[in-house]
Amino acid sequence: MDRTVLITGATGTVSTALINALRGSGLTIRALVRDESKALPDGESTPSSAILADDIATRSAFRLKHGGGRLGMIDVRDIAEFAAVVLTAGPHTHHGRTYTPTGPESLSFAEVAAVFSAVLGRQVHYLPTGDAEIEARLLGVGVPVWIVGMLTEYARAYASGWGDFTTSDFRDVTGYEPRGLAGFIRDHADAFSSRERSPVV
Numbered sequence: 001m002d003r004t005v006l007i008t009g010a011t012g013t014v015s016t017a018l019i020n021a022l023r024g025s026g027l028t029i030r031a032l033v034r035d036e037s038k039a040l041p042d043g044e045s046t047p048s049s050a051i052l053a054d055d056i057a058t059r060s061a062f063r064l065k066h067g068g069g070r071l072g073m074i075d076v077r078d079i080a081e082f083a084a085v086v087l088t089a090g091p092h093t094h095h096g097r098t099y100t101p102t103g104p105e106s107l108s109f110a111e112v113a114a115v116f117s118a119v120l121g122r123q124v125h126y127l128p129t130g131d132a133e134i135e136a137r138l139l140g141v142g143v144p145v146w147i148v149g150m151l152t153e154y155a156r157a158y159a160s161g162w163g164d165f166t167t168s169d170f171r172d173v174t175g176y177e178p179r180g181l182a183g184f185i186r187d188h189a190d191a192f193s194s195r196e197r198s199p200v201v
């Protein structure tokens with residue numbers, strides 16, 4: 001059957017990965033963007049993830065306002081592959097279903113730092129911080145005020161345990177296991193490799 005999928009926010013991180021995952025699927029892809037000059041996704045990271053990667057590369061530390069909250073975080077490539085499986089299945093296979101795909105384990109950011117340390121072979125530190133500092137940095141690199149506010153709300157929710165769970169949805173739908181954090185770090189090692197500026201802590 002000839003089917004068309006409309007991908008909104010097509011310049012974004014998740015949508016870029018989804019467009020890549022759908023290549024060769026036989027589906028016709030329509031990409032909706034608000035700025036035509038960005039019409040071809042370039043896969044660049046968002047400002048907030050670029051700040052984290054830069055801090056790990058230059059200071060071997062990252063700052064977040066997630067406190068001791070744990071999170072069943074999922075690799076963006078797995079979000080895309082999950083969506084591609086759903087979209088390429090017959091139109092009725094997933095009709096009316098709601099899924100909550102997660103990564104394989106729920107980790108605190110102290111544990112995330114330990115995984116970074118083990119994979120990169122140097123000590124990486126998680127530095128819990130307050131809202132004002134992070135907000136100022138995000139605003140400084142041009143993140144809109146409303147997104148900074150949304151990220152603050154997310155961080156408070158995660159700090160209170162809102163994201164501390166995993167599900168089997170990814171495996172149930174795709175038939176294989178979601179990627180783990182260590183693999184994510186290995187696959188993006190260039191972004192985190194040491195460009196020492198000044199050690200923190």
Ligand SMILES: NC(=O)c1ccc[n+]([C@@H]2O[C@H](COP(=O)([O-])OP(=O)(O)OC[C@H]3O[C@@H](n4cnc5c(N)ncnc54)[C@H](OP(=O)(O)O)[C@@H]3O)[C@@H](O)[C@H]2O)c1
Nearest residue numbers: 008009010011012013014015016033034035038045046076
């Ligand atoms: N990535 C994650 O870990 C994660 C986790 C939880 C939830 N989410 C949610 O998943 C969604 C996608 O995330 P993402 O990481 O892919 O985001 P992203 O990289 O920031 O991409 C956002 C996309 O939305 C478009 N957009 C933003 N404001 C718009 C507006 N007012 N009108 C039209 N288009 C607009 C952007 O277009 P421009 O390129 O023109 O700016 C971009 O294409 C977001 O709702 C995010 O909150 C993501």
